[in-house]
Amino acid sequence: MSHSFRFHLAIRFTAVMVGAATVIGVGSLLALRAVLDRELNGTIQNMASIQAASVTDSPEMHFHEWELTPDEADSVRDLIRYAQVWSTSGQSLLRSRFMTADLPFDREAVFQADAGELIYRDESFAGIPIRSLYYPLARFGPVHESHVLQVAAPLLARHEMVERLALFFAGVTLLVGAASFGGSWWLAGRAVRPVHEVIDQAEAIGAGSLDHRIDAYADTHEYRRLVEVLNTMLARIQGTFETQRRFTADASHELRSPLTALRGEIEVALRREREPGEYRRVLESNLEEIARLTRITDDLLTLARSDAGVLRPGSESVHTRELADRVVERLHQRAEEKGISLSLSSRGDTLVQADDRLLGQVMWNLVDNALKFTPAGGAIEVEIESIEGAMEISVTDSGPGLGPDPERIFDRFYRADTSRTPGDESLGTGLGLAIVKAIADGYGGSARAENMAGGGACVSVVLPLRRVAHAG
Numbered sequence: 317m318s319h320s321f322r323f324h325l326a327i328r329f330t331a332v333m334v335g336a337a338t339v340i341g342v343g344s345l346l347a348l349r350a351v352l353d354r355e356l357n358g359t360i361q362n363m364a365s366i367q368a369a370s371v372t373d374s375p376e377m378h379f380h381e382w383e384l385t386p387d388e389a390d391s392v393r394d395l396i397r398y399a400q401v402w403s404t405s406g407q408s409l410l411r412s413r414f415m416t417a418d419l420p421f422d423r424e425a426v427f428q429a430d431a432g433e434l435i436y437r438d439e440s441f442a443g444i445p446i447r448s449l450y451y452p453l454a455r456f457g458p459v460h461e462s463h464v465l466q467v468a469a470p471l472l473a474r475h476e477m478v479e480r481l482a483l484f485f486a487g488v489t490l491l492v493g494a495a496s497f498g499g500s501w502w503l504a505g506r507a508v509r510p511v512h513e514v515i516d517q518a519e520a521i522g523a524g525s526l527d528h529r530i531d532a533y534a535d536t537h538e539y540r541r542l543v544e545v546l547n548t549m550l551a552r553i554q555g556t557f558e559t560q561r562r563f564t565a566d567a568s569h570e571l572r573s574p575l576t577a578l579r580g581e582i583e584v585a586l587r588r589e590r591e592p593g594e595y596r597r598v599l600e601s602n603l604e605e606i607a608r609l610t611r612i613t614d615d616l617l618t619l620a621r622s623d624a625g626v627l628r629p630g631s632e633s634v635h636t637r638e639l640a641d642r643v644v645e646r647l648h649q650r651a652e653e654k655g656i657s658l659s660l661s662s663r664g665d666t667l668v669q670a671d672d673r674l675l676g677q678v679m680w681n682l683v684d685n686a687l688k689f690t691p692a693g694g695a696i697e698v699e700i701e702s703i704e705g706a707m708e709i710s711v712t713d714s715g716p717g718l719g720p721d722p723e724r725i726f727d728r729f730y731r732a733d734t735s736r737t738p739g740d741e742s743l744g745t746g747l748g749l750a751i752v753k754a755i756a757d758g759y760g761g762s763a764r765a766e767n768m769a770g771g772g773a774c775v776s777v778v779l780p781l782r783r784v785a786h787a788g
């Protein structure tokens with residue numbers, strides 16, 4: 317069963333206060349009892365000294381005591397002291413005149429007192445608790461050897477005082493507990509009220525109001541960091557939401573274009589009977605649109621896997637130079653058709669532990685992007701360099717550059733200014749370099765783009781390779 321933070325805070329504070337009150341109460345009771353016992357023992361000892369002197373003053377033993385009848389003595393028994401003289405054999409030699417019965421006899425205490433010690437005992441007499449002092453009379457002369465004086469005082473008043481004080485402290489403890497719980501409940505409520513207000517503002521923010529921010533207690537020192545963290549998180553969520561919304565809109569647009577083209581061509585073809593050659597041209601055009609749809613869906617799937625965190629590169633031995641040679645060879649014909657010079661160079665070890673498929677996709681997308689934007693007669697240079705456990709793949713072209721914000725080319729569905737290549741429909745979907753960045757992020761690496769000083773652009777990827785095998 318779960319409880320609120322307010323309840324836990326109130327219970328803990330109440331427990332601390334009740335515990336403190338209990339410790340104070342118990343300590344006070346123990347201190348009071350010790351003081352009462354010390355005073356009572358002193359009083360009994362003084363009484364014993366007086367009665368011992370009275371008993372030993374004359375040959376005939378007698379006590380110095382009040383002139384009370386037994387009935388009077390019984391009515392004021394809480395205020396009087398009892399006295400009795402014993403022989404070590406257990407014979408009662410003398411007792412107070414108002415006593416109707418002997419005090420309890422403790423043979424061991426009598427023997428210890430006869431040896432010269434003062435012995436205290438808590439006992440019971442006539443149904444009431446008493447404290448007795450066994451006092452040796454032998455110290456007053458040899459006549460009283462083997463004689464022990466027993467002086468007792470009732471403990472009722474002492475017990476009642478301790479009990480009343482215990483009840484008082486119990487009541488105070490209950491009052492402290494109730495007051496502590498009520499006060500701490502109130503204080504905890506005021507302490508957590510800002511949290512509830514922050515929560516209320518956070519709950520009021522929905523998909524249509526992600527631009528709103530939490531301002532409750534934003535200027536309070538204790539809650540400033542919480543509000544800042546929540547607002548920062550909201551800003552990240554808003555950015556991600558906007559990115560996904562743009563991504564969805566762009567993806568819908570990209571998928572709609574080939575589908576619209578397919579539908580239009582098929583509708584035109586079905587309006588009348590056509591020659592087999594016309595149907596063939598329609599099917600070939602449809603096949604191109606289907607291939608375009610396939611590329612888009614594959615790219616979207618790769619990015620979706622990256623967003624889901626399941627795009628994890630494998631680890632196998634890959635000859636990066638050989639992989640780059642295959643990629644350049646496949647794209648060489650396109651480069652020749654556009655009159656572009658395509659070259660490849662490498663430095664350092666070429667055998668690495670990486671993912672052959674993903675690494676090939678990175679190289680293909682980088683070179684393919686450079687081919688799209690490099691004009692006829694231009695040049696593209698592919699460089700692979702392995703340094704200190706990391707590999708850098710860079711592609712430099714002599715195209716028109718990347719504009720004032722080169723890093724935007726890694727945004728999904730972003731295309732450079734198409735006016736640089738008017739009428740060119742081969743610019744792709746704008747997902748190639750986004751996939752490159754996603755793969756680099758999956759490796760824990762980085763992708764960067766920059767404009768070259770003499771014109772053109774350079775796009776490079778650095779992939780940290782934890783295990784690099786040296787070519788032998």
